[in-house]
Amino acid sequence: MSGEVSPADLHCGAHGASAGVGPRRAVPPGEDLVKGFWRENPVLVQLLGLCPTLAVTNSVANSAVMGIATFFVLVGSSLLVSASRRFIPNEVRITSYILIIATFVSIAEMALQALVPDIHKALGAFVALIVVNCIILGRQEAFAGRNPVGRSVLDAVGMGSGFMIAMLIMGSVREVLGSGTFLGVSLFGPGFEPWVIMVLPPGGFFTLAFVLLTVAWFKRRKALKAREAERHDVAVVERAA
Amino acid sequence: MTGAEGQSGGAAVPAAPPAPDEVKTSRLLGTLGVGGAVAGVLLVIAFGLTLPTIEANKARELEVAVKEVLKAPARYETLYVVGGALARKVPDGTDPKKIERVFLGYGTDNQRVGFAMVSAEAGFQDLVKVIFGYDPKTKQLLGMKVLESKETPGLGDKIEKDQAFVSQFAGAQAPLVGIKTGKRSNPREVVMITGATISSKAVIRIINSALKRLGPLVDAYPQEDKG
């Protein structure tokens, strides 16, 4: 598939997402799992799947349910895609992936509707929109479609958890500030003045921006420190020599 | 190259060298067919498993709402708006879910309590969907509940949560009039929420227009049940 770009890459890769590492070097199985948590976090680092991250994170419960649903779809479709990767001709690859994903999403949607009708109502169309969440299609393209089942599932679990982490960060910040509650439990008592904006659309943009700013700030500090340390090492070596 | 990616159906691949392509096309179609069949089976199973619960959830939700706005009737029945009148049954061959419904509640003494109606119109942010109970004899409202709204949290959503606002509707006289502040001087007035006038007005408007539309039908519905 060299030289080809999938819609997922084009569509989300426009802002420099590194779509997976590929199977070239041998990686310990733990690495497949852990990288998605933070270092290659699909939302905070790769900036994928921003629509749900912004749209449904106005409460922790919504974020968690959305996270679980996405997790389920991601792991399920990675499993299926990886297992059937030898049978799927290249030409209908994307179509088959979408078919598989859409099936899992439909199942997830029905399950949510049956189990947690209130939250399903609050999530609205965004459960169905998991189909077009670029994290999922992206992982199938970049990983599950070319790796064995075990690694693919680990990767999916890692990425799904990474998505969930991001969702929970967003959901916590927005619910705590916006309603003064966590999972519906009042934290500060009735005297607290909620920042209504946090549960409104602008609050979503601002919260994610602040999370990204924080991430960028940490990265920058780390880079500065690393440079500092390097300079120090060089100085030591020079002195020794 | 992007064109190749968007290909959803393998059939769209143009035929170039005949022999291998024939095989390929059939294989593509086969894969998709098998995939589609598997997906279909999975979905049907899931659908079958969840449908009863989903329907039950919906029914319960509706029941709770109807009971709330009709002051906890002993039972209620569903009437359909068919051809400008209320009817117990829908004409054959039509989907009952697609027809506007009115719910008629009965008390323990099998006396009619009132009708519950559902209506939706634009509020401050998006559609507001309201259910309310109405007694055609006294022209009084029995209660009001907001079913769906996306009004501003902390301000507009008081139409759902502010008991002082919601409770006014029980016993209010139709048609309603919204007033800004102060005391209600007559049962037709509803004190609107400070700072959420548009949302409050939307609720009042929804009820008034629903009554204008459905009120005559309700009035025309036969007074006594035969049986």
Next chain:
Amino acid sequence: MSNPSLLITASPHLAAGDSTPKIMWTVVASLAPIVAVATYFFGPSAPLVMAAATAGAVVTERAFDRRGTLHDGSAVITGILLGLTLPAGLPLWMAFTGGAFGIGIGKLVFGGLGQNVFNPALLGRAFLQAAFPVAMTTWPVPAAGGWWSLRGDIFALPFASPRALETVTGATPLGRMKFDLQATPLLDLVLGTTSGSLGETSGLLILLCGGYLALRNYLNWRIPASIFAAVAIVATGLHALDPARYPGAAFMLFSGGLMLGAMYMATDLVTSPVTNPGCWIFGAAIGLLVVVIRIWGGLAEGVMYSILIVNAFVPLLNRWTQPRLFGSAGRTVRS
């Protein structure tokens, strides 16, 4: 002959004599009468609220701006203008937060003075309006209570809800018009003895103070002129259609924050177009949106949102209204 130590600068060697700090501080000075009148109407709450907003703006500018541009006075303007758009009884911590947000998100993330897209004061106010909708729409009545009485629980602790004090509050003239179809006497509007935010009530004074700045060419007179014209024309037209439902031009012009918005917010040099045709369109669009939001929208007041929305279009306006290059048929379009 004594040789002077020679200065080498680039041409031109003369300057018109205005400088950015001078412009900014003149704007601050021109706001002084408006601040004074706000204090006269709303008692000690007014200067406290404005001071809190200004402190929020200035502290944020000082803390995060790398170039140390505090002395140019732009943060102070943002703070005072934000303060003038707040209700007298707003808790001080909210005012402070608004100032900090306005400067932080409205200005510093873009790189500081001159680079921002949205008017920082209005962005701060929009933030407050969205975050604390109830506190932001509780309007104390100017004349009620003794001068010394506080107009709300302005000393509420940070993050705490303000307690309800025994303050007389009332609807703004626009609110009364929109929701009750009640007009307010024009004289009250012009003088400012109505409910409303601190600095927007006295239309006449704002007109005078802004006019002074326009005379000094510190604001582009085309912007307020086109705003007033657009509002007046549309309002008059609608009023002629249905006088009971649509208020007339005078009411529209002197009610709410239109004067303050047109004179001080829309004319913010940074967030308004650089070209004169752009300014005409900018003002007309604001005026039109104000009327649309006031009459058909869900809000009684739309000046803040109108200006913010049109602010977002300023880069496009600048682009579309490039001057026609001397000696050419086309415009100096950036390609």
Next chain:
Amino acid sequence: MGDLAWIFLSSMVVNNFTLMLFLGLCPFLGVSGRIDTAIRMGVADTFVLIMTAVAVWFLNAFVLPSAPYLRLIAFIIVIASLVQVVEMVIKKLSPALFRALGIYLPLITTNCAVLALAIFQTNREYGLLEGVVFAIGSGAGLTLALLVMASIREGIELADVPEVAKGTALVLLIAGSLSLAFMGFAGLLSAS
């Protein structure tokens, strides 16, 4: 008529897909760097949205009542094929337009705004005309947001943005500010 106007304004500004509902954020962040690309993306998007509205109405009216569980799969496949068909038609009819829109069309397949339109249209039980007006309004809203964002971003290239805020964070902050400003449209045409 009033309803149609409300649907149009609501989908364009009051409940703007991008700024209020967070739909189509990927192109909003990715393709909003240049004004001309933004406009092309918006036009392509609007075009596909209108086609989708028609197709979805057709599906809802004739196909899906018998198999509701296939709804999602049907939508996504219809959208994907529709984009493909649109691409081929444009290529044939207007090569110039194809060159201008070409690479944006496949992007739209996985643009959540299109699927969301299909779902909203279904949930709200819009008729054909309403659906098309909804699609035009949504498309106009997307184009507007893209255009404004692109013009702002082009201007910001000349600004001294602090290092940490560069990139997506700043775009999100601008989007948040825009979203804040668009709150002024709330309640448009719904006040009595």
Next chain:
Amino acid sequence: MRLGGVSERRRRFPPRGTESPVWNHLKFRHGVHPPELKDLTARIAIRRVPYPDEVVLHLRQHAGKPARPVVKAGDRVERGDVLGEPDGYVSTPVHASAAGTVEQICLWPHPDGSYAPAVRIAVDRYSPQAPRPRLVPDWMRLEPPELVEAIRQAGVVGLGGAAFPTHVKLAPPKDQVVDTVLINGCECEPYLTTDHRTMVEYPERVHLGLRIMMRCLGVTRAMIGIELNKPDAIAAIRRTLPSDLDVTVLGLEVKYPQGAEKMLIKALLDREVPSGKLPLHVGVVVQNVASAATIAEVFETGLPLVERIVTVTGRGVKRPSNLIVPVGMKLRDLIDACGGFTADAREIVFGGPMMGFAQAHLDTPLVKGTSGVVVLAAAETKPTVSYPCIRCGHCLDSCPVFLNPQLLGQLALKERWEEMETNHLADCMLCGCCGYTCPSNIPLPQLFALAKVALRRRPAPV
């Protein structure tokens, strides 16, 4: 007469390009109104300075290629002798401005800030400074090409500041039809009174020079544009107006840069010189008043351009004056001739304060294009600190060629030269209006000059 003149002109010479409404006549749009500051010298009669001990004549006295030196160290030269031959068509000779001995040909501070080859002449203190005797041709008998060649050999250049060789302008290509000669008497730069005094004291010379130029070009119509703040100059020119010529004298709005060729043409004829084109393109040749007077002098005395009238002024000089100065006189000597610096002198500008160059060396000599020396006192100089652009738009309102200096400035700060070019940087004439109005004191003209240099240096596309 003026308005009548306008309508009559419009009938005879319909403007090319865009039509503009009547109220746009006799002025151009935009521009600025800096303080005039001409009172220091406006009523002071021109006087001749004594010869200094040394003059330094730059070989690059004009726009175009520098002259080739034809003397060597030790040569004795008389006043008016050729020091450098023109090198190419757009080039003029350089003549000795005083009799003496060539000391050296070396690099010397040039008024533009660089070091350039120059001829140093130790002035013969006892020489009468009489030119070497030569035949003065009777201009009336010369054919236009011969006239142009004579003007070229006399080293005449535009004396308004740009120092463009005059003979090039007077010999347009055959396919260009010139219908009008404009004499530029605006002198819109603050402080300067050179042209003003020339018109007051030597109006006949201006008319003679104009007559010669009209003969060169075969044109029958001319106009003299003078800013309305010089009523005595207008009166003097009108009083001496020859009756046999179709010359109109028009007073113009006092506004900077009224004296820029394109602005003058716009104001007088309501023609817009197309972007990237020369005045010739709209059938006009513009000459400065001082250039006209110099041409007259060349044919009256036979002396080439070896001296010019210079205004030495400003609050930093003790005795502001209008002087006849030999070209190549050093700044130091010039200031001495005006009583020296005052205590608060701070910055010396060659040319006017809007477009002139600040000088770092007191040894810098005058060149032919130096129309004034302005010594600014400390209080007059601009502050050196600049602020971020606040997008006030004043620069757009002032730019006489309708550029967007705000955008150009921002682009320049990010070194995006190519984009500046697409935004018509080439049309910028560095008049300085934007820099004058900028409240943030952003050195816009300097940035544009830098960008022009950067664009010129950029490697040619392969």
